[in-house]
Amino acid sequence: MSVFAKPAVGWTISKYIVLALYLAFALFPLYWLLKISVTPEKLIYSDGVALWPSEFTLDNFKSVLLYTDFLIYFKNSIFVSFGTAALTTVLAAAAGYAFSRFQFRGKKIIIGIMLITQMFPLLIIIAPIYRIISGMGLLNTLTSLIVVYTAFNVPFATFLMQSFFDGIPKDLEEAAMIDGCTRLQAVRKVVFPLTLPGLAATLGFVFTAAWSELLFAIMLINSNDKMTFPVGLLTFVSKFSVDWGQMMAAGVFALVPSCLFFIFIQRYLVQGLTSGAVKG
Amino acid sequence: MSLTTNKNFAPDQKGQGWKIFKSPKLEPFLYLSPSIILICLVIFVPLVIGISYAFQSISLFRPSDTGWIGFEHFEDIYQDRKFYKSLRNTFWWTFTSVILQFSLGLGLAMLLKAGFKGQKFFQALIFLPWAVPTFLSALTWAWLFNPVIGPLSHWMFALGILDEPYNILADPSIAMYGPIAANVWFGIPFFAITLLAALQSIPDEMYEAAAIDGASKWQVFSKITLPFLAPMIVITVMLRTVWIANFADFIYVMTSGGPANSTQILSTYIFLTAFKKLDFGYASAVSVVLLVLLLIFATLLLKMRQKFVRVN
Numbered sequence: 001m002s003v004f005a006k007p008a009v010g011w012t013i014s015k016y017i018v019l020a021l022y023l024a025f026a027l028f029p030l031y032w033l034l035k036i037s038v039t040p041e042k043l044i045y046s047d048g049v050a051l052w053p054s055e056f057t058l059d060n061f062k063s064v065l066l067y068t069d070f071l072i073y074f075k076n077s078i079f080v081s082f083g084t085a086a087l088t089t090v091l092a093a094a095a096g097y098a099f100s101r102f103q104f105r106g107k108k109i110i111i112g113i114m115l116i117t118q119m120f121p122l123l124i125i126i127a128p129i130y131r132i133i134s135g136m137g138l139l140n141t142l143t144s145l146i147v148v149y150t151a152f153n154v155p156f157a158t159f160l161m162q163s164f165f166d167g168i169p170k171d172l173e174e175a176a177m178i179d180g181c182t183r184l185q186a187v188r189k190v191v192f193p194l195t196l197p198g199l200a201a202t203l204g205f206v207f208t209a210a211w212s213e214l215l216f217a218i219m220l221i222n223s224n225d226k227m228t229f230p231v232g233l234l235t236f237v238s239k240f241s242v243d244w245g246q247m248m249a250a251g252v253f254a255l256v257p258s259c260l261f262f263i264f265i266q267r268y269l270v271q272g273l274t275s276g277a278v279k280g
Numbered sequence: 281m282s283l284t285t286n287k288n289f290a291p292d293q294k295g296q297g298w299k300i301f302k303s304p305k306l307e308p309f310l311y312l313s314p315s316i317i318l319i320c321l322v323i324f325v326p327l328v329i330g331i332s333y334a335f336q337s338i339s340l341f342r343p344s345d346t347g348w349i350g351f352e353h354f355e356d357i358y359q360d361r362k363f364y365k366s367l368r369n370t371f372w373w374t375f376t377s378v379i380l381q382f383s384l385g386l387g388l389a390m391l392l393k394a395g396f397k398g399q400k401f402f403q404a405l406i407f408l409p410w411a412v413p414t415f416l417s418a419l420t421w422a423w424l425f426n427p428v429i430g431p432l433s434h435w436m437f438a439l440g441i442l443d444e445p446y447n448i449l450a451d452p453s454i455a456m457y458g459p460i461a462a463n464v465w466f467g468i469p470f471f472a473i474t475l476l477a478a479l480q481s482i483p484d485e486m487y488e489a490a491a492i493d494g495a496s497k498w499q500v501f502s503k504i505t506l507p508f509l510a511p512m513i514v515i516t517v518m519l520r521t522v523w524i525a526n527f528a529d530f531i532y533v534m535t536s537g538g539p540a541n542s543t544q545i546l547s548t549y550i551f552l553t554a555f556k557k558l559d560f561g562y563a564s565a566v567s568v569v570l571l572v573l574l575l576i577f578a579t580l581l582l583k584m585r586q587k588f589v590r591v592n
Contacts, residue, residue: 026465208410234415
């Protein structure tokens with residue numbers, strides 16, 4: 001940054017120390033998860049507090065892949081999370097754009113409605129939702145999960161998208177529209193490229209939220225071939241209550257898509273960081 | 281700062297496509313209606329039904345005793361000691377978590393904004409806790425605090441924080457810090473990402489102009505960065521506060537509200553009332569009280585936000 005062209009050496013060093021502390025705090029619990037998953041079962045307690053396992057094994061991973069329905073849960077979770085993320089982002093981009101660019105009657109009421117959805121304990125609506133979904137014959141389908149997750153994620157995603165749109169001067173699309181573009185063309189050609197970091201961030205948030213949702217997934221799904229990952233993990237706890245190594249191995253597998261997704265999203269975050277989206 | 285003001289486009293300046301929407305007042309609703317319809321069907325209809333349970337007796341232990349009972353549940357809440365204890369714990373849990381998450385998240389966002397070598401890789405790792413399923417995070421943290429298989433209590437003993445390496449989740453006076461630690465770990469990336477995105481949308485020209493005028497670092501932060509971030513800060517803090525107050529996963533998995541209700545918050549109390557006592561009416565009534573408290577809080581914060589935006 002040109003503003004901080006000549007930072008003091010001491011400041012730079014302490015910056016890296018602080019960053020290292022952040023990193024250690026963020027990664028240590030995940031390291032511990034990984035450590036337990038590669039520790040042979042007989043050593044889990046004796047190696048309990050050692051930072052490094054005295055023996056190393058991949059048996060836990062092998063048995064998770066070979067002897068459990070883990071791959072099915074995995075596939076279901078991928079489907080539900082991508083479906084939710086895509087649907088939510090499209091709806092939220094449209095709604096966020098409306099909030100950012102228009103003043104209209106009823107705006108405050110609609111914002112209020114969206115805020116209320118974020119405000120009550122989910123338990124209050126679990127029983128009614130179960131009744132409605134079963135009445136529609138959608139019980140035990142992944143579609144029902146996508147619909148419910150989307151409804152719950154749209155409000156926050158909308159506020160997020162609105163903030164991103166607010167950061168893009170509307171002179172840009174006004175100019176395009178005066179030049180003869182329709183609003184849709186102006187949005188697609190001018191606003192959309194500038195909002196890519198925002199869209200990617202929204203996709204990422206929604207994907208991870210859907211990936212880890214447990215309550216509705218337990219309620220609305222009861223057959224093994226439709227279970228999502230967190231429910232599958234829960235059945236691990238109840239079925240193999242002693243086998244922590246296997247459970248942690250399954251947990252490590254659950255982290256893989258999230259990691260890949262976040263690494264993918266970094267590009268857009270960094271892009272936004274370097275390009276200075278508002279430079280007209 | 282014209283970026284944050286919202287004036288409508290003058291409709292008569294529009295291109296051809298504009299004519300599709302004869303009334304400009306309808307155009308925003310075209311974009312909003314899919315979201316609104318979905319939210320009403322999936323959230324509001326069930327919510328109204330759920331709230332109506334608060335005024336009924338719906339307990340699976342007393343199946344013959346169902347029907348409308350007016351405000352009876354709320355009178356019971358007024359005298360319910362466990363409710364007040366859970367309420368106090370809810371404040372403790374929520375505000376400690378939010379303050380730590382926010383300040384650490386803002387610090388991280390500022391560091392990331394300044395930029396450094398290897399940032400792409402670093403960011404991918406530092407945001408990872410957000411992507412971990414909460415159920416899994418809760419289990420992992422419960423293990424970390426367990427003196428038999430986790431290192432934390434031994435470290436705290438070595439640092440003199442604990443008299444002996446025992447599980448803090450079993451100590452009523454400090455058990456709450458276990459779930460709070462897990463929650464802070466989980467929530468820092470949220471604030472870091474949203475605030476970093478907001479920081480990125482501040483035009484570089486503003487900083488360049490400030491540098492030319494010889495502004496100090498603190499002046500740049502307090503006169504440019506903070507006012508620009510304020511609307512985003514208020515919205516994220518409000519949403520997170522409300523979300524955390526309702527968030528039961530960590531506490532439920534790590535302590536189930538124990539020992540001796542020392543970590544019982546309203547949302548875990550509701551959960552236990554509904555699924556252990558099977559008293560859905562009372563659980564709904566407590567939910568309604570929590571909802572009203574959170575609505576009051578959100579209204580106050582939004583009033584504050586309007587002030588900020590006006591200052592801008």
